[in-house]
Amino acid sequence: MTKSLKLYTNPMSRGRIARWMLEEVGQPYEVEVREYGTTMKSPDYLKVNPMGKVPALVHGDDVITECAAICAYLAEAFPEAKLSPDASERASYFRWLFFAAGPLDSAVTNRSAGFEVAPELQRRFGYGSYENAVDTLAYAVSQHDYIAGDRFTAADVYVGMQVGWGLEFGTLDARPEFDAYWGRLKGREALQRASALDDALVKSA
Missing domain, CATH: 1.20.1050.10 (Glutathione S-transferase Yfyf (Class Pi); Chain A, domain 2)
Structure with missing residues (x-):
């Protein structure tokens, strides 16, 4: 069974980096916008990211935060996109x-x-x-x-x-x-x- 992808983000944030990476990967994903100072700090979201910031990516049961980590993770999770480095890179x-x-x-x-x-x-x-x-x-x-x-x-x-x-x-x-x-x-x-x-x-x- 294919694991779902869900991006927690805000369009005025580094979440734009994660969104770009998701578009490069080409897999379907869901987006949930979180607002500064309110829903980013809500108890339900703090269970996703205790720092109360975006972006956060949920892939099945796995949570990935920090934009560089999200980019590297997605490249490995979807090798068909050919975004991971080869040996020389x-x-x-x-x-x-x-x-x-x-x-x-x-x-x-x-x-x-x-x-x-x-x-x-x-x-x-x-x-x-x-x-x-x-x-x-x-x-x-x-x-x-x-x-x-x-x-x-x-x-x-x-x-x-x-x-x-x-x-x-x-x-x-x-x-x-x-x-x-x-x-x-x-x-x-x-x-x-x-x-x-x-x-x-x-x-x-």
Whole structure:
């Protein structure tokens, strides 16, 4: 029996990353929107994600949270989509997926909140400085057409959305490397479908 997929999300959240990944996988899924401060913190949802945040993905009886984990999980759960890395791609796939979910995300969100790490404290932070994290991202996306090599993988969903949002909202410096990488991703049909679905939810709210 095929296990059902259910995405808990909000269209104004990182849930858009999970939605894009689900569209790439091409499997049917259900969506339940949770609202900030209310239904995200309700007792029933805290049983799904004790942090009270979205996205969360339920696959049968299994719960997956954190966008990078959702991307990697779906790639493995549905190998027919061919979004997992092959042997030659594994190192870069995991390296840059976890870099984007850890040091890069922390650097960008801290800076957008007005927090700057003092030089003498940088070794205490996984990203050191915002500039160091962004320089590293520029290196990562310039090594190949895609983050793990010459073809699109699940890691590009996560890294790609970080770059796309960074350029859209100005949380990343505009650089030719970012423009070129995002330019290879933004026209993907799965992303266009996912964006249209979430945009419709925003308009109906």
